[in-house]
Amino acid sequence: MTNCLEVKDLQLSIRNKPILQDITFAVPNGKIMALVGHNGAGKSTTMKAIMGWQDKDEGEISIQGIQQDKHFLRYKTQFSYIPEEPLLMSELTVYQHFQLYGASYQIEEDLLNERVEYYTKEFEIQDKLSEFPESLSKGMRQKVQTICALLPEVPLLLIDEPFMGLDIYAAQFLIEELKNRKEQGTAILLTTHQLEKVTDLCDYYVLLSNGVISESGEIEAFSGLQRREVHDE
C-alpha cells in the first residue's frame, strides 16, 4: 500500500503564534482519512498547508512523491478541493467555472463536457449552466463547487466538511462517488465535526488537539471527542 499524501514534521505559525506542531501523517492510495478535532484545533490550517495556501515554517508535504516545495506546479495538479463554503467567482457562469477547472487540470474538451453533463444531471443543476453564482441558492453553489472538484480525476481529494449545504439526494450521490473514487485508488482527506456521518466511509482518523496530533489510527478505534481542557495562557 503506497502513500498518496505524506505530511512530515509540519510546523506552522501565524504571526509568530505556533498553530501546528510536529504534524506527521500519511494517507495511502485508495483510503479515506478523517481529520477531526475541536473548533480551533488546526484542521483547516492543516488543509491550507497541504494546498499551499498557508506557508509552513518547517516540514515536508508530498503527493504521489511530488514534493510541494520542489515542484509546486506539478504538485497542485495532484489534488482538488471541496471547501465548506462555495468560493465561486461572481463574474463567471456555472459553465465557465467548469471550463476554468478543465483548463487548470488539462481535461480534454469532449471529456470535460461528458463529465459536466453527467455531474450536473446527478446533482440536478443541468439547467443552471448559463447562470451566474448570485442567482443560485447556496446549496446550488455548493453543488457547482463540488462538481468543479470532481471534474479532474486526481490522486487526492481534500474535502472540508463534506455534504455541507447539500440536500439528501446530492449528499447520497457524493457518498457513492467518493466510494467509487476510493475503489479506483483515489486518496481522500476530509475534515468533519460529524464523524458519525462518515464513519462508514472512512478508514483512518487523525485527531488534532491544540495544533498537535493527540490520537490517530483505524476509524473503528476512534473513541470520540473528549471535552476540551481549557488552559490559562
Ligand SMILES: Nc1ncnc2c1ncn2[C@@H]1O[C@H](COP(=O)(O)OP(=O)(O)OP(=O)(O)O)[C@@H](O)[C@H]1O
Ligand atoms: N489567519 C489567522 N490569523 C491568526 N490566527 C489564525 C488564523 N487562522 C487560524 N488561526 C488560528 O489557528 C488555530 C487553528 O485554526 P483552524 O481554523 O485551523 O481550526 P479548525 O480546527 O479548522 O477549527 P474549526 O473546527 O472551528 O473550523 C486557531 O487558534 C485559530 O485562531
